[in-house]
Each structure stands twice: as C-alpha cells, then as structure tokens.
Amino acid sequence: MSAMNGAAASVRRALGGGMALALLASAVFASGASAHKASGTPTAYVAFGDSISFGYKEETFDINQVVNKTACEKFEQSACEPASSFEPGFVGDFGKKLASEEKGKGDALTTFNLGCPGETSGGLIGNGPLGSAIEAERTAKDEASLHLSAPCGYHNVDGFPLKTELGSGVSELEYAVGLLESGVDVKAVTINIGSNDELASVAQCKNPAYDAEQGFTSFTQCLVTEAGPGGHEYPGGLFNHIITNMGVTIGTLRAYGYTGPVVLLGFYNPDAIILSGSDALQQELNGALEAAVGAKELGEGVSVANPFPYFNYKKNSAHEAEHLQKYTEIYNENDKKVNLEKLVGHSVSAEEASKYPEGDIHPTAAGYAKIAQLVNKAFGI
Numbered sequence: 001m002s003a004m005n006g007a008a009a010s011v012r013r014a015l016g017g018g019m020a021l022a023l024l025a026s027a028v029f030a031s032g033a034s035a036h037k038a039s040g041t042p043t044a045y046v047a048f049g050d051s052i053s054f055g056y057k058e059e060t061f062d063i064n065q066v067v068n069k070t071a072c073e074k075f076e077q078s079a080c081e082p083a084s085s086f087e088p089g090f091v092g093d094f095g096k097k098l099a100s101e102e103k104g105k106g107d108a109l110t111t112f113n114l115g116c117p118g119e120t121s122g123g124l125i126g127n128g129p130l131g132s133a134i135e136a137e138r139t140a141k142d143e144a145s146l147h148l149s150a151p152c153g154y155h156n157v158d159g160f161p162l163k164t165e166l167g168s169g170v171s172e173l174e175y176a177v178g179l180l181e182s183g184v185d186v187k188a189v190t191i192n193i194g195s196n197d198e199l200a201s202v203a204q205c206k207n208p209a210y211d212a213e214q215g216f217t218s219f220t221q222c223l224v225t226e227a228g229p230g231g232h233e234y235p236g237g238l239f240n241h242i243i244t245n246m247g248v249t250i251g252t253l254r255a256y257g258y259t260g261p262v263v264l265l266g267f268y269n270p271d272a273i274i275l276s277g278s279d280a281l282q283q284e285l286n287g288a289l290e291a292a293v294g295a296k297e298l299g300e301g302v303s304v305a306n307p308f309p310y311f312n313y314k315k316n317s318a319h320e321a322e323h324l325q326k327y328t329e330i331y332n333e334n335d336k337k338v339n340l341e342k343l344v345g346h347s348v349s350a351e352e353a354s355k356y357p358e359g360d361i362h363p364t365a366a367g368y369a370k371i372a373q374l375v376n377k378a379f380g381i
Contacts, residue, residue: 041185043108043109044109045098045109045186045188045190046112047192048189049114049116049124049172050119051116052115054086054091054115054162055088055113056117057364059360061081064080064081065081068081077158077159080160082161083163087368089363091163092113093369093372094376098187098379113163114175115162115163115172115192116151116155116162119152119154119196120196121245122146122147122148124171125146125173126151126170126173126174129174130173130174130177144235144236144244146248151170152172173249180253180257181256188379189260189261190264194267201226204222204233205219205222227281227284239284242285242289246289247297247299261302261379264298264302266290267282267307270330270361273317274357283308286304286306286308303378304378305375306374307370307374310370311324311370327364329360333350333354333359335360336353336356
C-alpha cells in the first residue's frame with residue numbers, strides 16, 4: 001500500500017484539468033465565503049465522510065418526517081430533510097475552532113462539509129472520470145481493484161440535500177479536486193469513512209445464501225474471515241479495502257497539490273453489547289489504520305483521531321454500556337421503537353420497544369463534541 005496508490009499525473013491528464021469541477025467548486029467557494037461575510041485571505045477546511053461528518057442523527061431525521069410531513073409527501077426533499085436541521089457535528093465544531101485560528105492570522109476560513117450519509121469508501125472516490133482513471137492506472141500496474149461505486153445515494157438516489165451540494169453524480173473526491181484545481185487554499189482535511197463498508201459486510205454475513213456459498217458455518221466465522229486477508233469480497237480483506245481507499249483519497253489530494261495535514265477518524269463500536277466479539281474486530285481495524293499511518297504508508301502529514309478508547313472504554317460490559325449511552329444514540333428509546341416497528345411491520349408499545357437492543361448507531365451531541373476534541377488535538381489546536 002502506498003500513499004499514491006495509482007493517483008499520479010496520468011490521472012490529471014485523464015480528467016483534462018477538471019475544469020467543470022473547478023468552476024463549480026470555485027463558484028461555491030465564492031458564495032460560501034460571501035455567506036460567511038468573511039474578510040481577509042480565503043482559506044478552506046474540507047471534510048470528507050459519511051453520516052458522522054454530516055452530523056446525522058436518526059431521531060432528527062424521524063422528527064423531520066413528522067414536522068415536514070407535507071413536504072416529504074410531495075418529495076420536496078430539501079424542505080423534508082433540511083441539512084441545517086442536523087446538528088453541526090464534529091465538522092461544524094472543528095471548523096469553528098479552525099476559523100478562529102485562521103482569523104487570528106488574518107485569514108477567513110470556509111468549511112466544506114462534503115459528508116454524505118450512507119457513503120462508502122468506494123463511493124467517496126466515485127466511479128466517475130476520476131475513479132475510472134485511477135482504476136485504469138491501477139490495472140496497468142497489476143494492482144487490485146478498489147471496488148468503486150456511484151457516489152452519495154442519499155442525495156443522488158433519495159434526493160436529500162447535503163451540507164455542501166456536490167453536483168449531480170459528483171463524488172466527494174471529485175469535488176475536492178475541483179477546489180484544488182480552482183486554486184482554493186485548503187488548510188485542513190478530515191476523512192471519516194469505512195463504517196458503511198463494515199455494515200455492508202455485516203449484512204452480507206447475515207445472509208444464509210452467502211454463508212453457504214462461501215462455506216461459512218456461522219456469522220462470526222464469516223465476519224472474521226471477510227475482515228482479514230482471507231476475505232472473499234475484497235482483495236486483502238475488508239480492512240485492507242477501507243485503508244487502501246483512504247490511501248487513494250489522500251494520494252489523489254497530494255497529486256493535485258494539497259500539502260497540509262490530514263486527520264483520519266478511527267472507528268468506535270456502537271454494537272459492542274449486541275455483537276459479541278465485535279470490539280476485538282473494531283480494535284483490529286483501528287490498529288491496522290494506526291499502523292499504516294505510523295509506517296507512513298498513507299504518506300506524510302497524516303494522523304488518526306480515534307474515538308474508540310472513549311466511546312468503548314471499559315472496565316466491564318456495564319461500564320462500556322455507560323460510555324455508549326453517553327456518546328452514542330444506541331439506547332435512544334425513540335430510535336429503538338422506530339427500528340423495531342420497521343422490523344415487525346406494525347406499531348409497538350414503549351415497553352416492547354424498550355426491550356429492543358438497537359437504537360441509532362450515530363453519536364449523541366456529547367459524542368460529536370468528543371470527536372471534535374480529538375480532531376482539535378490531532379491538528380494541534
């Protein structure tokens with residue numbers, strides 16, 4: 001695994017300079033700076049990611065469905081699920097902190113939150129011109145496929161708005177390349193990605209047909225095998241797939257001129273109490289990510305902000321449950337009721353819902369604030 005992972009000059013040529021993306025990003029940057037009434041030299045913070053970067057909470061989504069029922073029924077998705085209704089999350093908190101630092105230097109920072117709920121590491125790169133060029137170069141070098149996919153189904157399929165509108169079919173990485181190509185002075189990058197890759201593998205391993213096809217005799221055997229180097233779905237296994245795609249993302253940013261720091265989010269385990277043994281797997285992924293970063297396999301200027309020791313720190317299972325209750329929505333009663341009703345297809349009582357084990361896997365406000373603290377520390381501010 002290398003920092004570039006195939007993202008080189010030929011990728012730049014394949015995109016023909018990325019002018020359309022550059023013009024789009026430049027226009028959005030200008031409008032964003034204006035909206036913030038910024039003065040001084042414009043700079044930017046770019047946040048890649050999934051629902052955690054977006055600041056998503058399931059309860060907020062469900063409340064919007066009720067409060068904005070008319071808009072939702074008319075499929076007026078911007079009014080149904082306005083992006084502004086989701087709390088700033090760690091991206092908003094860190095962006096505010098960094099903007100204060102930049103203001104002290106006489107600069108004016110704009111935050112580009114590219115986060116898309118449900119995004120995978122393959123969708124973050126996307127299967128458009130950029131992803132196709134990267135894959136072609138990897139093929140020429142006999143490197144394994146990245147398993148890229150169409151970007152951001154939350155917006156491009158479901159029609160929901162994002163905190164930064166990327167453009168139809170444009171991936172987060174393509175948008176960021178457009179920013180760099182248009183000369184935007186990017187000061188900081190955060191990347192949170194991979195949890196939806198994990199969830200997809202969990203779903204795959206819960207499929208009896210897949211287990212039978214691959215010769216697995218249990219869910220645990222399937223998940224452990226797929227996560228490691230012997231995995232069937234991805235070359236080198238799921239964990240290698242996630243870290244490789246992170247490396248490709250960073251390498252591409254470097255190829256387009258970004259020289260600043262990159263902070264990668266590690267992985268907490270909201271299902272620790274529900275899935276026996278899952279803590280060990282999540283720690284293995286965090287360990288592999290930190291080892292790759294420590295060995296400079298993802299290049300210079302990369303660090304990890306790992307929430308696992310805080311969200312999952314434990315003296316015993318009861319102690320871990322206390323931390324999960326504080327930092328995640330996994331015990332949220334509203335979410336447990338909604339999830340159980342989706343499962344059984346009818347209304348359930350509050351008592352029935354209280355016995356259901358899984359609410360929302362996303363952070364609470366305290367959880368988002370803790371992640372922001374870790375990111376602040378990783379950037380040294």
